[in-house]
Structure formats: structure tokens, C-alpha cells
Amino acid sequence: MKQIILLLSLFFSLYASDIRDVNKTSITFSIPTDKNLIVMQRNCQWCHSYGYILNQGRQNREFWHKLVIRMREVYKAPISPRDELLATEYLTKHFGVKE
Amino acid sequence: MKRRDFFKLSIATSTALMAESLPKMQTKKPIDNREVSTVAFPQKRPLITYSDRPPLLETPREVFTTAITPNNELFVRWHMSNIPTHFDLESYYIHVHGEVKERLYLTVDALKKEFEAVEVTATMQCGGNSRSAFSPTTHGIQWGSGAMGCSIYKGARLKDVLAKAGLMPEATWITLNGDDKAVMSKIESFKRELKISEISDDTIIAYEQNGEEIPFLNGFPVRLVIPGLYSDSWVKMLTNINVTKEYKHYYYMDKAYRVPDNACECERPSQKAQKTKPLEQMNVKSYIGYPTSKTQLHAKANLTIKGVAFDAGYGIKSVMISLDKGASWESATLEEELSPYAFRVFSYKLRPMHKGELTIMAKAINNRGEEQPFAKDIAWNHGGYKYNGIDSVTVTIL
Numbered sequence: 119m120k121q122i123i124l125l126l127s128l129f130f131s132l133y134a135s136d137i138r139d140v141n142k143t144s145i146t147f148s149i150p151t152d153k154n155l156i157v158m159q160r161n162c163q164w165c166h167s168y169g170y171i172l173n174q175g176r177q178n179r180e181f182w183h184k185l186v187i188r189m190r191e192v193y194k195a196p197i198s199p200r201d202e203l204l205a206t207e208y209l210t211k212h213f214g215v216k217e
Numbered sequence: 218m219k220r221r222d223f224f225k226l227s228i229a230t231s232t233a234l235m236a237e238s239l240p241k242m243q244t245k246k247p248i249d250n251r252e253v254s255t256v257a258f259p260q261k262r263p264l265i266t267y268s269d270r271p272p273l274l275e276t277p278r279e280v281f282t283t284a285i286t287p288n289n290e291l292f293v294r295w296h297m298s299n300i301p302t303h304f305d306l307e308s309y310y311i312h313v314h315g316e317v318k319e320r321l322y323l324t325v326d327a328l329k330k331e332f333e334a335v336e337v338t339a340t341m342q343c344g345g346n347s348r349s350a351f352s353p354t355t356h357g358i359q360w361g362s363g364a365m366g367c368s369i370y371k372g373a374r375l376k377d378v379l380a381k382a383g384l385m386p387e388a389t390w391i392t393l394n395g396d397d398k399a400v401m402s403k404i405e406s407f408k409r410e411l412k413i414s415e416i417s418d419d420t421i422i423a424y425e426q427n428g429e430e431i432p433f434l435n436g437f438p439v440r441l442v443i444p445g446l447y448s449d450s451w452v453k454m455l456t457n458i459n460v461t462k463e464y465k466h467y468y469y470m471d472k473a474y475r476v477p478d479n480a481c482e483c484e485r486p487s488q489k490a491q492k493t494k495p496l497e498q499m500n501v502k503s504y505i506g507y508p509t510s511k512t513q514l515h516a517k518a519n520l521t522i523k524g525v526a527f528d529a530g531y532g533i534k535s536v537m538i539s540l541d542k543g544a545s546w547e548s549a550t551l552e553e554e555l556s557p558y559a560f561r562v563f564s565y566k567l568r569p570m571h572k573g574e575l576t577i578m579a580k581a582i583n584n585r586g587e588e589q590p591f592a593k594d595i596a597w598n599h600g601g602y603k604y605n606g607i608d609s610v611t612v613t614i615l
Contacts, residue, residue: 136306140433143258145269165298165400169268175354185356192468194401215354 147172154208161197161205162189171213182209242485244595247347247604248361249510250278260432262289267358271295271397272434276363278610281506282523284552284560285338286366288427293434294343294364294448296407296469297397301454302433309438311378311422315391315460318383325424325438331381332373337419339444339558340367340527341451344474344496348601350592353486355601362504362608367527367560370442372423375416379460387462389413393441395454408467409450411443413460419444419558422455444558445530447496447603449474470495476598483596498529500605501589503536503563503581508612516572516614522549524608525560526581534586536563539578543591543607546580569614578609 147168149158162171177185183206189195190202197205254266258274265275274293280286306325313321323331343364345357379391394408423431423442431437436453443450449469464470476482477490484490503526514520526533532554537546549563569575582588592606 135308138304138306138433138437140259140302140304142300142302143256143269143272145254145256145266147268167268167270169266169273170358173267173273173358174356175349175359177354181356192404193399194403 145169150212152208152211154204157201157204158208161195161201164195165189165193171209174213176213176215177209178215179206179210182206182213185209242597243352244350244592244597244604244606245352246350246592246606246609248349248359249610251275251361253277258293258434260289261293261434264290264292265361265363267360271298271300273358274434275361276366278361278363278504278509279506280363280366281504281525281560282562283506284367284525284555284562285427286368286560288368288429288432288435291341291366291368291426291432291435292343292364295397295434295453297399299398299400301396304438306438309456311439311455311458313378313382313458313460315458316385316388316462317379317460318385319381321378321382323378328373328378328422328424328439332377334371335374335419335421336369336371337421337423337442337444337558338367338369338556339419339442340365340499340560341442341448342366342499342502342527344447344449344602345600347604347606350595350604350606351597351601353597355597355599357601365504367525368426369428369555370421370423371425371428372421372439372442374418375420375422375441376418378422378458379413379416382460384413384460388460390461390464391416392457392459392461392465392467393450393452393455394457395436395440395452396456397454405468407452407469408465409452410464410467410470411450412464417444444556445498447474447499449496474600474602476600476602481596482603483598486597486599489599496602499527500603501528501533501581501583501587502526502605503579503589504608505577505579505610508577508610510610510612512610512612514569514612514614516569518568520567520569522565522567522577522579524563524579526551526563526579527558527560528581528583528587530557531587532557532584533561533581534584535582536561537580537582538565539580540567540575542576543578549579572614574611575614576609576611578607580607 267273346364349359475493505524552562
């Protein structure tokens with residue numbers, strides 16, 4: 119009897135609730151393939167899509183280096199010292215400006 | 218120092234600033250009409266899409282011909298990737314706490330039933346809207362000019378909510394944050410602060426946008442609306458209001474969304490301003506919705522130019538149109554003002570007589586006499602914020 123009451127109360131509480139579910143949209147943003155793409159794959163995508171990289175505009179090495187460091191220090195991305203340099207190299211190569 | 222002297226000094230400073238670095242610092246027209254995506258996000262038509270995680274969507278130019286931006290076309294900007302997708306409105310609440318006499322746990326239902334409902338029609342604009350105009354390229358998403366929109370919001374006054382909780386004598390600031398979270402748990406969430414004495418009667422916790430529930434990507438079920446101010450503090454999915462005695466120095470207050478605290482709000486890339494201030498009030502701005510640079514028209518056919526203008530709430534006095542690259546200007550017709558904070562629709566009729574390219578420019582002037590500058594006269598700032606250059610589109614006359 120207790121179980122039936124419990125089930126009934128659960129049913130009515132669900133019925134009374136105002137529940138909404140949303141399906142997130144997922145899009146693939148492609149960035150150039152080279153030997154350092156794996157560095158981007160293992161460090162950047164934890165927190166954001168590649169769209170964030172593609173839409174920063176072209177920037178110099180100093181900008182990209184500072185940004186990689188900021189991703190580690192402020193946004194806690196697990197970027198090793200080695201990957202810090204490789205990611206900077208990748209970003210400067212593909213999204214850099216002439217200095 | 219007298220105000221006039223200060224003005225002279227600021228002109229001198231900005232002139233010197235620009236002269237020194239002219240080859241590198243040249244603000245131009247923002248990127249115009251990027252292609253919309255083929256993919257639609259929930260409750261949105263396909264928009265210009267910069268990122269899916271977190272979602273960043275821009276409204277294309279042709280939408281800006283009406284005072285109210287349809288919900289499915291309003292831009293989207295989130296900072297954090299972990300955005301809740303499951304909502305139980307029975308258990309969703311805004312927690313009001315800190316320096317208050319009574320802690321509140323306000324459900325959306327309580328917000329609707331226990332407080333006076335207020336409607337505000339207001340323009341929402343990202344501080345980085347039109348950022349792609351700045352050169353050298355600044356940090357941040359290189360938005361075109363569609364990170365803005367105007368909606369009719371309905372909700373409860375923030376002041377009324379704070380009054381219900383009862384402010385303690387030393388209550389001076391509030392910290393607000395939403396239910397979106399960073400992926401890495403150590404990261405501070407997107408916290409914004411408002412000084413209690415500066416909260417206007419028009420600042421509301423909104424639960425409706427254009428007569429419907431707030432769309433998921435615009436902050437369902439409740440978001441803050443602060444008419445007249447850039448939208449960096451219009452916190453979405455609002456869940457937390459902490460009343461404090463002092464300013465708390467959060468990352469998104471102290472580091473992000475700030476401009477140089479000088480008269481021109483400008484600086485050099487090599488010598489950033491030491492003192493900065495929050496973005497706050499929006500600059501006067503206008504934007505042409507029709508025609509666009511893709512429009513082809515026939516010579517001697519009638520053309521009605523349409524667009525929107527807005528400012529921080531002083532109201533739009535006039536919108537001027539130029540067909541000769543700024544040499545001469547004529548007044549556009551202004552439609553009804555829905556609210557001082559709303560988009561004001563302008564229109565201008567003409568009949569292009571000659572074949573070839575025709576450049577149309579629009580410039581808004583507000584009731585304080587402030588007018589939009591030419592893009593080239595807008596000096597650089599590190600975040601690419603507050604761009605409000607004169608808009609232009611170039612159409613082809615066949």
C-alpha cells in the first residue's frame with residue numbers, strides 16, 4: 119500500500135512539474151591539419167569550439183602566446199609548457215599576421 | 218580645469234595619439250553581412266554562427282528594418298560552455314542573499330505573482346558589437362554589427378525584489394550570476410556587479426520577451442534587463458543575487474568589458490591605458506537594414522531606405538542620410554518612439570537615376586546632440602568596444 123501511495127505521489131509530483139528540455143546544437147568547425155593539430159585537439163576543445171579560434175581574426179605571435187597562457191592561467195586549461203609553445207606555433211602559422 | 222579646457226586637451230591628446238600611430242591604427246567599416254549558417258539553433262532561424270560551444274550567433278543586416286527584433290533572430294552570446302538544458306520550473310529559483318533581512322528563493326511563478334509586472338522595450342547590444350572595425354585587430358570575437366536587437370521585456374523590477382528581501386544598512390553592491398558554468402570547475406562563473414544606488418526603475422528581471430517566454434539561448438527562464446547599458450551585465454538564466462557591503466573585484470568585472478578611463482576612451486596597442494572603466498551607457502548608433510550590399514536595384518525605380526537608431530535612452534533626435542559619401546546630409550523620417558531605449562525606425566525615399574554603385578550612409582543624432590562619428594575618427598581601444606561609426610551600404614543600380 120505504501121509503495122502504491124509513493125508511486126502515486128511521484129506520478130502527481132511529476133505531473134505538476136513544469137519541465138522543459140532543450141536539445142543543444144552541435145556544429146563542426148574545421149581548423150587546418152598539420153602535425154600540431156593534435157595539440158589543439160587535446161587542449162582547446164575542453165572548453166570551446168574551434169569557432170572561437172577561427173573568429174578571433176589574424177593576430178601576431180605575441181597575441182597568440184599571451185592568449186594560450188591566459189587559457190591556462192585564467193581558464194585552467196591543462197596546457198603543458200611544451201604544448202604552450204606548440205599551440206602558439208600552430209596559431210601563428212595558420213592565423214598569424216606578417217610582422 | 219574647466220570643461221572646455223578639458224575638451225580641448227582631450228582633442229589634443231587624441232589627435233597626438235592618432236598622428237603617432239596612424240599607419241597602424243585605422244578604424245574602418247566593420248565586416249558586413251557574413252553568410253548565415255545552414256544550421257538553426259533551438260528557437261532560432263539560421264544566423265551568422267561563430268561558435269556552437271558556447272553559442273555565439275549574430276543577426277544579419279536585413280533584420281534591422283523593424284523596431285522589434287523577432288525572438289528567433291535575436292543575437293546570442295554566452296561565456297561559459299556548460300549551459301543547463303533541463304529545466305524544472307518548480308525547483309528553479311533565484312537565490313537572494315547576503316546583506317538582506319530575509320533570504321529569498323524566488324521561483325519564476327513567485328516573480329510573476331508577488332511583484333508588479335513591468336514592461337520595458339529596450340535595445341540589447343553586446344559591448345563588442347562591430348568589433349571587426351578596429352585595426353590592429355583586438356582580442357575577442359570579430360563581430361559584425363548584428364550583436365544587437367530590441368525586444369519588449371516583461372518582468373519584475375530588480376529594486377522591488379531587493380526591497381522584498383530588505384536591504385541591510387551597509388548593503389551597497391549586488392553580485393549577479395546565472396546558471397551557466399565553466400567546464401573547468403576552478404573557473405569563476407560569469408559574475409557581474411551592480412551598485413545598488415545606480416539601479417534604475419527600468420531594470421527588471423525579465424521572464425517574457427516579445428510576449429513569449431525568454432528563448433533558451435537568450436537566458437530562459439529569467440534574465441536581467443538594464444535598458445541603456447551595454448548588455449555585459451544583462452545576466453542570463455539568473456539564479457543568484459548576492460547583496461554585499463563592498464565591491465568584490467571579480468574577473469569579469471575587473472579584467473573584461475572595460476575601456477580606457479580617459480576622454481577619448483582610447484589607447485595605443487603598445488601603451489595600454491593604466492586606468493580603465495566599465496562600458497556602461499551605449500553610444501548613439503544607427504544601422505541600415507535595407508538595402509544591403511547584396512541588393513540590386515533598377516535605375517529610376519523607387520527605393521525606401523530603412524534602418525534603426527538608438528542610444529542610451531536620451532532618445533533619437535534625427536537620422537541623417539548621405540548619398541555623396543558624407544558631403545551633404547538630409548533628414549530621414551522617424552517612426553514612432555516605442556520607448557527612449559528602443560530601436561527607432563527611420564526611412565528615406567529616393568529614386569536612383571544613374572546606373573552603377575550607390576553608397577548610402579546613415580548617421581544618428583540623439584537629444585543630447587551627440588552624433589555618430591565617421592569610422593576613421595574612432596580611436597582604438599584594446600577590447601574593440603563601443604564602436605558606433607556612421608553606417609554605410611553600397612548597392613548596385615542596374
